Amino acid sequence: QKEVEQNSGPLSVPEGAIASLNCTYSDRGSQSFFWYRQYSGKSPELIMSIYSNGDKEDGRFTAQLNKASQYVSLLIRDSQPSDSATYLCAVNPSGGYNKLIFGAGTRLAVHP
Amino acid sequence: GAVVSQHPSRVICKSGTSVKIECRSLDFQATTMFWYRQFPKQSLMLMATSNEGSKATYEQGVEKDKFLINHASLTLSTLTVTSAHPEDSSFYICSALREVAKNIQYFGAGTRLSVL
Numbered sequence: 287q288k289e290v291e292q293n294s295g296p297l298s299v300p301e302g303a304i305a306s307l308n309c310t311y312s313d314r315g316s317q318s319f320f321w322y323r324q325y326s327g328k329s330p331e332l333i334m335s336i337y338s339n340g341d342k343e344d345g346r347f348t349a350q351l352n353k354a355s356q357y358v359s360l361l362i363r364d365s366q367p368s369d370s371a372t373y374l375c376a377v378n379p380s381g382g383y384n385k386l387i388f389g390a391g392t393r394l395a396v397h398p
Numbered sequence: 399g400a401v402v403s404q405h406p407s408r409v410i411c412k413s414g415t416s417v418k419i420e421c422r423s424l425d426f427q428a429t430t431m432f433w434y435r436q437f438p439k440q441s442l443m444l445m446a447t448s449n450e451g452s453k454a455t456y457e458q459g460v461e462k463d464k465f466l467i468n469h470a471s472l473t474l475s476t477l478t479v480t481s482a483h484p485e486d487s488s489f490y491i492c493s494a495l496r497e498v499a500k501n502i503q504y505f506g507a508g509t510r511l512s513v514l
Binding site for chain 1: 404430432440441442443444447491495500501502503504505506507508510
């Protein structure tokens, strides 16, 4: 069973703080990793994609990948109340033909 | 980002009827689309992979005769829930694979199905 694990939260952070979201995956052969944001009642929207070990930065967001530890994270700097949502980690498993396996999501609450 | 349109956004139907949901990629061609289902407070579960010009590939446990998928063109895939029952009530979301963009999936807005 190829799995993606996330802490369901809620993760509560004050406005302006750094939010750190974590994800582990079981399939060591996975090659592509994605973070999606999902507001309540809406569909997911892509935040970041990462394919190689290390950090990838895009504005206030930084994705970190460590394939040896089978771990991917998302940092949100200067968190805003509008960042409050569920963050889904998604992994393209080996032999997955572009399928995505989603984690259960971490609910982030940014309070003023 | 790429635009994927999904219609209808919400549908309420009686038990036993069939419901068709459309998924269109508006600004790119998608040979591959995906259909997901999401129950409240749960994550997305992949139902099937829709391939243009060929049969869909269903995930284990998904009834292909109940969830009919047609991908007749490079921009349109449809999901038909046949003989819907209350337990089929869920949030159905499609995505389109944009191959030129490192195979990123772009999602439609979703369809909330309520079966009475």
